[in-house]
Amino acid sequence: MGVYLLVVLGATAALADAANACSSWPLCHQTPTLSTPTLLVAWVHRMVTVVVGLLAVGTVVAALRRDGIATRVKATLAATLALYPVQIAIGAYVALTGASAPLPMAHLVTGMGIFAGLTLALAWHLEPERAPRSATTTAELTHDDEPVAADESGASEQLAGVGPLTRAKYIANAYFRLMKPRLMWLLCLVASAGMALAAGPALTVRTVVLTLGGGVLAIGASGTFNHVLEREKDKRMDRTSDRPIATHQIPVRNAVTFGLALAVASVGVFLQINPLAAALGLAAILFYSVIYTLVLKPNTVQNTVIGGAAGALPALIGSAAVTGRIGLPGLALAGLIFVWTPAHFYNLALAYKDDYEKGGFPMMPVVRGEATTRKHILLWLSATLLSATVLASLTDLGWLFATATTTLGAVFLWTVIKLHWEQTESAAFRAFHASNAYLGAVLLAVVVDALAI
Ligand code: HEM
Numbered sequence: 001m002g003v004y005l006l007v008v009l010g011a012t013a014a015l016a017d018a019a020n021a022c023s024s025w026p027l028c029h030q031t032p033t034l035s036t037p038t039l040l041v042a043w044v045h046r047m048v049t050v051v052v053g054l055l056a057v058g059t060v061v062a063a064l065r066r067d068g069i070a071t072r073v074k075a076t077l078a079a080t081l082a083l084y085p086v087q088i089a090i091g092a093y094v095a096l097t098g099a100s101a102p103l104p105m106a107h108l109v110t111g112m113g114i115f116a117g118l119t120l121a122l123a124w125h126l127e128p129e130r131a132p133r134s135a136t137t138t139a140e141l142t143h144d145d146e147p148v149a150a151d152e153s154g155a156s157e158q159l160a161g162v163g164p165l166t167r168a169k170y171i172a173n174a175y176f177r178l179m180k181p182r183l184m185w186l187l188c189l190v191a192s193a194g195m196a197l198a199a200g201p202a203l204t205v206r207t208v209v210l211t212l213g214g215g216v217l218a219i220g221a222s223g224t225f226n227h228v229l230e231r232e233k234d235k236r237m238d239r240t241s242d243r244p245i246a247t248h249q250i251p252v253r254n255a256v257t258f259g260l261a262l263a264v265a266s267v268g269v270f271l272q273i274n275p276l277a278a279a280l281g282l283a284a285i286l287f288y289s290v291i292y293t294l295v296l297k298p299n300t301v302q303n304t305v306i307g308g309a310a311g312a313l314p315a316l317i318g319s320a321a322v323t324g325r326i327g328l329p330g331l332a333l334a335g336l337i338f339v340w341t342p343a344h345f346y347n348l349a350l351a352y353k354d355d356y357e358k359g360g361f362p363m364m365p366v367v368r369g370e371a372t373t374r375k376h377i378l379l380w381l382s383a384t385l386l387s388a389t390v391l392a393s394l395t396d397l398g399w400l401f402a403t404a405t406t407t408l409g410a411v412f413l414w415t416v417i418k419l420h421w422e423q424t425e426s427a428a429f430r431a432f433h434a435s436n437a438y439l440g441a442v443l444l445a446v447v448v449d450a451l452a453i
């Protein structure tokens, strides 16, 4: 995380053109103060370089001297450490000569390479960790916090003898659950970040309302079709066996009509913005409902990686809603969500491994095992953190974004390392919630940074 902080500080320094503010080396020509923020960023970047460099040397020396460390881990650490003086030399050259591209880009890429090397070595080192370090309790399988549903008899039996108002509320709640409301806040935040990056302070209330309204309807349609298409498998899994269609609370025909109505309404709302937003919204509904739910999820272990495109689409919708085209910031944001998705979902796949096996889904832990899944979570997390710096570098995001991605990134990384040590369901749930906290904080920082700073 020290190296990651350096990469983020470096990206911030580059965006703030700190090289001009501190063109002497190794120290700056004047002492930085809070009233010289650019000079301060350059100065802090250099001080952190020294501290992190010492930590990196200590880490590699400890690894090379310790028994039981795999050769590939030692080799990767040594090669990564060898890059460190090269990185310092490039940085010094840029600072002293004010060199323009491609050297600053080489400096950013080398920094990312050092981070990637360290996290790869970490993933390989943690992978063989067989016995859990602490026998913490295996967690509860937290079901959806949704009301206990009716049994096979469906709504009619359950509602026998209750008043019309209670009946209406019960059925309305069942339809609401079809829309997968618990996912909406983060998916809407993705679309909001896409809009904010594209428009900045010029963002209009109309665009926000129409985009989020259309998005909520699209997610509702997707969730409804997902419930319809998975109703038989939902019955076989503990986590989903209480869902409205699996328990016959809502007839399939009614759910299909509901989903179609939501889909039509969604496209109608998006068309009030522009055709591209409507096309992307329809594509998202079709991709998630058909490609992911019907084709990918039941058939391939890569269902989550490829399916991640579903969640990335709201970023493109937000960008397209503002500019009428898909811009580079929107694509970079979509890329961030894409690589974040496996680091998000694989934790649940671990926690619900037996459940998914019962459902017959080829999820990563079922097909490749838990250790491989944990390794993939760490590697996708590393890719997520690097994607966040790519996004910052392409969109001149500032200190708020830098703070969010480094602090919540550190928390997320720590929960994933604890998951390797503990190997329990509660550790998996903790990492899952950390994934949502990380993305939520980073997206909120993007919105605030783009609109208000
Ligand atoms: C292929 C992609 C994805 C898969 C397979 C996946 C899987 C899941 C599953 C199985 C749940 C638990 C749902 C439940 O038990 O009710 C869940 C919850 C959630 N997902 Fe994902 N997800 C994916 C992508 C996304 C994306 C792109 C986002 C948002 C950007 C997202 C945000 C959430 C949120 C906010 C929750 C609810 C967390 C909570 O209950 O506190 N997911 N996800």
Ligand SMILES: CC(C)=CCC/C(C)=C/CC/C(C)=C/COP(=O)(O)OP(=O)(O)O
Binding pocket: 183, 187, 215, 218, 219, 222, 223, 226, 230, 240, 281, 284, 285, 288, 293, 297, 310, 311, 313, 314
């Ligand atoms: C704008 C728009 C329509 C975007 C679509 C994006 C979208 C709905 C992403 C959610 C992805 C998700 C939660 C998949 C879980 O489905 P699952 O079937 O694996 O989860 P389950 O097992 O809980 O049903």
